[in-house]
Amino acid sequence: MLRLPACPLSGAMSLAIDGELRSPDGWCAIFHGSAGRVDPSPDVFVYELGAADLLDHQLPNGQVAHLGEAVADARLADQIDKLARGTDDGAATRVFVELPDDPQIVRLVPVDATKPTARTTHEQEREAAAVDPPTAAAMRARIRRFNEILHEATERHDNVRVVPPLDDTPATWRAAIRAARD
DSSP states (O other), X not given: OOOOTTOOTTOSOOEEETTEEEEEOHHHHHHHHHTTOXXXXXXXXXXXXXGGGGSOEEOTTXXXXXXXXXXXXXXXXXXXXXXXXXXXXXXXXXXXXXXXXOTTTSOOOOGGGEEEOSSOOHHHHHHHHTOOOOOHHHHHHHHHHHHHHHHHHHTTOXXXXXXXXXXXXXXXXXXXXXXXXX
16 A cells, blocks of 8 residues: 555645645655556555645646636546546556545645645745635535545546545455455
């Protein structure tokens, strides 16, 4: 199992954390660059990512945006679609785990799982510094939007299952993988 706590499902991009643009570790870029390519190829992939997508993040065009804004929503949907297709043309089942509705339960991105973003402009730094942390209500709205996009982006793929949030017990994970194989 590969754990990437600061990796947005929407791609390896900088996150606005405490008014600063910060980048996920290098494994996030490798994960997205491989698009689920693994050797030997498993028959089930389980994606439990999304907490980093709740933060404001810097898109490839330099704009800072968050879920609920059309550009951020479209980016997330596109990346989920790419992961659902994978590089095996859908031979393996993909299981995407929803985020829990309660923001208190969502494991937030630890700052120590990121590093300062190397190349930013003064304008991008100002934009990130102006980002206020989302309120609990805004976080609930982003969680709802994340889960909506997850369902919308995966519904056209026969090889994809979306499951409710999992706890960290091995029995729960085994049950999710068994269900995906059935």
